[in-house]
Amino acid sequence: MLASQSKDFSKWYNQVVLDAGLAEYSSIKGCMVIKPYGYAIWENMKNILDGMIKDLGVDNVYFPLFIPESFLKKEAEHVEGFDPEVAWVTQGGGKELGERLALRPTSETVMYDTFSKWIQSHRDLPLKVNQWANIIRWEKRTRLFLRTLEFLWQEGHTVHADERGAEEMTNSALAMYEDFIKNHLAIHTIPGRKSDAETFAGADYTLSVESLMLDGKGLQMGTSHNLGQNFAKSFDIKFLDEKEEQKYAWQTSWGVSTRMVGALIMAHGDDKGLVLPPRIAPYQVVVVPIWKDNKEKKNLEKYISSIERGLSEKGIKFFVDWREQQTPGWKFNDWELKGAPLRLEIGPNEVEEKKVTFVLRDDLKKKPLALDKFLEDAVSILSEMQKRLLKRSEEFVKDNTRVAESYSDLKKIISEYSGFVEAFWCGDEKCEAEIKEETKATIRNIPFGSGGKGKCVKCGKKSGHKVLFAKAY
RNA sequence: CGGGGCGUAGCAUAGCGGCUUAAUGCGCCGCGUUUGGGACGCGGAGAUCGCUGGUUCAAAUCCAGUCGCCCCGACCA
Numbered sequence: 083m084l085a086s087q088s089k090d091f092s093k094w095y096n097q098v099v100l101d102a103g104l105a106e107y108s109s110i111k112g113c114m115v116i117k118p119y120g121y122a123i124w125e126n127m128k129n130i131l132d133g134m135i136k137d138l139g140v141d142n143v144y145f146p147l148f149i150p151e152s153f154l155k156k157e158a159e160h161v162e163g164f165d166p167e168v169a170w171v172t173q174g175g176g177k178e179l180g181e182r183l184a185l186r187p188t189s190e191t192v193m194y195d196t197f198s199k200w201i202q203s204h205r206d207l208p209l210k211v212n213q214w215a216n217i218i219r220w221e222k223r224t225r226l227f228l229r230t231l232e233f234l235w236q237e238g239h240t241v242h243a244d245e246r247g248a249e250e251m252t253n254s255a256l257a258m259y260e261d262f263i264k265n266h267l268a269i270h271t272i273p274g275r276k277s278d279a280e281t282f283a284g285a286d287y288t289l290s291v292e293s294l295m296l297d298g299k300g301l302q303m304g305t306s307h308n309l310g311q312n313f314a315k316s317f318d319i320k321f322l323d324e325k326e327e328q329k330y331a332w333q334t335s336w337g338v339s340t341r342m343v344g345a346l347i348m349a350h351g352d353d354k355g356l357v358l359p360p361r362i363a364p365y366q367v368v369v370v371p372i373w374k375d376n377k378e379k380k381n382l383e384k385y386i387s388s389i390e391r392g393l394s395e396k397g398i399k400f401f402v403d404w405r406e407q408q409t410p411g412w413k414f415n416d417w418e419l420k421g422a423p424l425r426l427e428i429g430p431n432e433v434e435e436k437k438v439t440f441v442l443r444d445d446l447k448k449k450p451l452a453l454d455k456f457l458e459d460a461v462s463i464l465s466e467m468q469k470r471l472l473k474r475s476e477e478f479v480k481d482n483t484r485v486a487e488s489y490s491d492l493k494k495i496i497s498e499y500s501g502f503v504e505a506f507w508c509g510d511e512k513c514e515a516e517i518k519e520e521t522k523a524t525i526r527n528i529p530f531g532s533g534g535k536g537k538c539v540k541c542g543k544k545s546g547h548k549v550l551f552a553k554a555y
Numbered sequence: 556c557g558g559g560g561c562g563u564a565g566c567a568u569a570g571c572g573g574c575u576u577a578a579u580g581c582g583c584c585g586c587g588u589u590u591g592g593g594a595c596g597c598g599g600a601g602a603u604c605g606c607u608g609g610u611u612c613a614a615a616u617c618c619a620g621u622c623g624c625c626c627c628g629a630c631c632a
Contacts, residue, residue, distance in 0.1 A: 083593095111624070166630065188632090221631060222556075228632085235632070302632070339632045372591055411592035429591060439591085448591095555631095 084419070086353055091297040092225075098347055099226045102356050102420045112224040112231035116340070119420060120227075122364035123343055124234065128214065130266055130362075131236060131338070134258050140210040140238055145192050147216070148183040153191040156316040160190065163283020167219040169231075185218040190284065190309075190335055193239050194317040201241060201331060204323045208251070209241040217339070227344035228301075228555055235339035241319060241331045245310075248332035252308040255336035256289045259304035267342065268359040268471035269293050269349045270479045271303055272502070272550060274527030279511050282335075286310035292526040292550065294479050295348035298500030300526045300552030303345055306336035344555075350471060356421025357443050359471050360464040367393055367400040367460070368422040370413045372429030385433045389426070392457035398464070418443065423467055424460075442467055444474075483550075489539045492551065496521045502552050506545040508538035516540060523551040 084101065085093040099105050104120030116124065132142070148171065155161050164187045171183040186192065193211075201209060214236050224230050238255060242248045256273055263269050271291035281288040285307035293303050313319070314330040323329050350357040360366045371386060373379040386402055393400045401422075403413050410427070417425055427439040427448070438456045441448050444467055451459070482501030486492035495503050507513060507525065517540055518524050532548045 107624085109623090163631095217632080219631070222629080223627090223631090233632070305632075337632070341632055370591095374590065406590095409590050409592085409594060411590085411594085413593090414591090415593050427591070431591080 084353060084355060087296065087351070091348075094351075094353075095344075095348060096226060098351055098355050098419070099344075104343065104347075104356075105226055107226075110231075112221065114226050114230050116234075119364060120343060123346070123358070123362060124340055126362050126364065127262075127266070127342055128236070131258075131262055132214070134262060135212050135236070135238060138210070138254060138258060140212045140240070143211040143213055144215070145189050145196070145213060147186055149186050149189075149192045151182045151184060153195055154184055156191060157284045157313055158316075159312070160284035164188065164219075167221060169218050169220050186215070187217060187219050188335075188337075189213060189215070189237055190239070190313055191317070194313050194319060194333075197239075197241055197331075198317050198319045201319055201321050204243050204321050204329075206321060207241055207243040207331065208247055210238070210251075211240070212236060212238040225344075225555075227347070228341055233340050235337050237335060237337040240334045241314075242333070243321070243323065243329070243331065245332050248308055248310070248334050251334045252287075252289060252306045252336070255306040255334065256291060256304070259306070259336075259338060260291050263291060263293070263303055263342075264472065266359065266361045267346055267349070268361075268468055268475055269303070269345065270472065270476040272479070272527065272529050274529040274532070274550065276305075276527055277507075277509075277511075277514055277525045277549070279514055280525065280527075282307040284309060284312050285335075286312065290527050292552075293345060293349060293475075294482055294502055294552065295345070295555070296351065296478070297348070298482060298553070300502065300524075300550075300554040301341075301345050301348070302526070302554070303342060304336070304338040307334060309333040309335060349475060351421070354415075354446070355419035357471070358421035358423055360423040360468050363421065363423050364399070365401040365422055366398050366464055367424045367426060368417045369400060369402040369426045369428055370410055370417070371402065371404060372410045372427060374430075378430055381430070381433050382428065386428055389428070389438070389453070389457070392453075393460065396457065396461050398460055414441075418446070423464060444470060485548075486539055486551075492517070492523070492539050493521050496523045496551070496553065500553055502526070502550050504532075504548045505539040505551060506534075506536035506547070507549045508541055508543040508545045510538070510541065510543070513538055513540035517551070521551075521553075523553050526550045526552050526554060 084097050087094045103117050105114045105116045108115045168187050169185045172179055216232055216234055218232050220231060221229050240251045260271055260273050263271050271293045273291050276288040276290055287308050289306045290302050291304045292300055295301055311330045311332055313333055319331045320328050347356060369386060371382050373382050421443060423443050425441045432438055436453050437450050438453055439448055439450050484495045484503055486495055486503050486505040492503055492505055514525055528547055528549045536545055538545045
């Protein structure tokens with residue numbers, strides 16, 4: 083039995099990850115094994131995003147896992163930010179190394195060392211590359227998919243001739259994430275800008291898309307950094323422009339990680355397990371055959387193969403669960419745990435009447451439908467479900483976003499409801515730090531277009547924008 | 556890095572100085588009956604009790620060390 087979401091959310095989360103077969107703990111501290119079903123979800127995310135990234139004119143590359151210490155040290159803020167969580171290689175081939183090698187916590191430095199050689203002329207720009215890779219960050223506290231010592235991600239890195247080019251890229255990367263998360267993961271996010279304290283080490287500014295999990299905690303789902311010329315200056319990325327002048331380049335970097343799998347679980351799941359949006363589910367339709375004897379099974383096989391043909395023609399990803407050891411009831415529960423969007427229960431009754439019985443994961447009601455009609459409607463049934471999940475997510479975020487007029491409001495809302503809290507903030511890091519200290523809530527971001535005039539909830543100084551507070555993962 | 560907990564079969568646990576062969580559930584293997592909401596019977600395989608040392612006539616059990624993991628806090632995609 084699965085723990086109840088409302089009673090113990092984190093226990094529920096861990097059980098879903100383990101029992102649904104997404105991942106398990108490995109024998110290596112802080113690291114997880116991603117199992118086939120979990121990896122299939124990541125793979126779907128990866129494939130879709132990879133196409134979107136290419137549509138932005140970005141090419142895939144691969145850079146070394148090892149980063150010499152001297153590279154990391156070139157950008158002062160960058161080292162400082164990452165130093166506490168870097169893993170170092172000090173020996174190789176049985177010998178002590180002359181220089182330590184970091185296992186990449188992110189690839190800015192190792193890439194930009196090379197970029198400085200690639201870029202000589204304005205004709206070499208813009209340079210846009212992306213890398214799918216594993217990342218090592220020595221986190222003190224780990225949690226399946228959300229925070230592990232090693233994780234998988236995508237990191238885009240671009241170089242531009244002018245500030246505007248970098249700005250536009252920073253925005254389009256974020257827009258791409260928002261689009262992907264909305265239209266494929268069916269999760270509503272709030273795009274905005276990070277406060278200085280939460281800005282990526284070495285960036286001019288950081289944009290993010292933030293969402294709310296079902297327990298009311300915030301989760302950053304993607305980030306896009308405008309690096310300005312900070313790294314260009316440290317790594318000497320210069321080019322001759324049209325006027326034959328030497329200029330430092332402008333850069334961006336942006337990424338999303340396997341953390342999104344965790345977000346997917348926590349944004350849609352229920353007490354029965356995962357709820358996967360059809361567009362990201364490994365199997366959109368799972369067929370559970372029900373039979374008593376060989377004769378019934380023979381008839382079923384024939385009937386189901388016609389269903390298979392029909393689903394294939396519509397481009398629907400499906401799986402027929404012919405396992406002999408499990409009873410139908412067991413399979414129903416198993417696929418609910420695994421979040422299959424649509425389940426077909428096919429037995430002698432369905433064969434007899436040329437119909438299907440289907441159950442959608444979000445409402446769990448059994449519905450009969452003529453086979454022909456079902457095959458005709460399957461695509462739209464799934465896309466309706468996709469829409470419902472997004473709508474539910476939007477409503478959830480809306481219902482759990484509250485406005486705080488005063489500091490006591492803020493404290494009260496955070497402790498009673500959690501969720502997002504909109505409040506004015508003066509921009510002072512001191513107020514931000516004190517609020518974090520006292521309420522555990524952090525500024526998730528400053529949503530785009532948030533304006534108005536008011537007073538900082540903490541110090542009462544004038545403020546020109548509301549920001550989003552939440553307790554976060 | 557601070558606080559807490561735990562290492563016994565693939566997994567989850569019981570046993571906490573002597574019950575004589577280390578137990579139970581799940582899982583696994585075989586046979587049979589089952590199969591429309593987590594089936595059942597019978598038979599079976601599987602454990603140097605994390606590791607090292609010590610105390611004792613006797614150690615999974617007590618002591619010391621060591622390694623590892625999990626949970627709670629500060630740092631983070």
